[in-house]
Amino acid sequence: MPINGLQLIQMIKGGNNPQQLVMSVLQQRAQENPMYANLLKLAQGNDQQGLEQIARNLAKERGMDFDKEFANFKQIFK
Amino acid sequence: MAYQTQIPPSFIQQPINPYMPQFPTQRYMPVENNNVNYLKGRPVTSIEEARVAQIDFDGTLNIFTDIANKRIYTKQINIDGTSSFNIYTLTAPEPEKPAIPQVDLNEYVKKDELNTLLKQVTDTIAVLDKKFTQQHNAEAGAKF
Numbered sequence: 001m002p003i004n005g006l007q008l009i010q011m012i013k014g015g016n017n018p019q020q021l022v023m024s025v026l027q028q029r030a031q032e033n034p035m036y037a038n039l040l041k042l043a044q045g046n047d048q049q050g051l052e053q054i055a056r057n058l059a060k061e062r063g064m065d066f067d068k069e070f071a072n073f074k075q076i077f078k
Numbered sequence: 079m080a081y082q083t084q085i086p087p088s089f090i091q092q093p094i095n096p097y098m099p100q101f102p103t104q105r106y107m108p109v110e111n112n113n114v115n116y117l118k119g120r121p122v123t124s125i126e127e128a129r130v131a132q133i134d135f136d137g138t139l140n141i142f143t144d145i146a147n148k149r150i151y152t153k154q155i156n157i158d159g160t161s162s163f164n165i166y167t168l169t170a171p172e173p174e175k176p177a178i179p180q181v182d183l184n185e186y187v188k189k190d191e192l193n194t195l196l197k198q199v200t201d202t203i204a205v206l207d208k209k210f211t212q213q214h215n216a217e218a219g220a221k222f
Contacts, residue, residue, distance in 0.1 A: 063130065
């Protein structure tokens with residue numbers, strides 16, 4: 001069963017390694033979703049710029065301000 | 079000769095034992111088929127509605143029908159997170175043109191060629207007529 005965003009945050013807060021968690025989620029979803037496969041490839045290649053660009057594109061697609069949302073996301077872990 | 083029908087033992091009705099627990103008979107249960115491909119999308123009333131429609135990130139094609147504007151929009155998320163948006167517009171089918179009968183042009187000549195030939199024939203007749211008249215007049219003069 002795929003992990004949703006809230007579960008992921010709870011797991012990270014619970015002391016799990018965020019990188020490992022995200023990679024496992026990507027590997028899980030990459031099998032059936034070409035975009036996740038692309039994300040996984042970028043993550044494995046440590047292409048942070050490429051990853052951020054995809055995140056920005058997706059945020060734009062959803063009508064969201066990436067910088068604002070990312071700032072809010074980072075606040076969760078403070 | 080009499081026909082003998084063998085009834086399988088399973089088809090022979092057993093007397094119902096009132097003390098035996100009765101199990102419900104097996105009923106048809108619809109099985110969810112996950113392999114069925116279906117189209118995602120919904121009707122919209124404008125292009126703006128289709129543009130801002132939120133779609134799944136799984137890369138599948140979403141179809142938005144805008145019947146009032148005679149358009150169909152498709153939208154899907156690309157692997158780089160951008161979305162592709164295409165517009166299909168209804169076009170009226172062209173009326174069928176009547177079939178033009180094929181003419182074998184070898185059976186015809188051009189009008190200019192025909193007129194030239196007619197003129198040559200007419201001129202030849204005129205020359206012959208003139209000669210005939212002269213000859214006729216000459217013969218008539220010789221008699222008298």
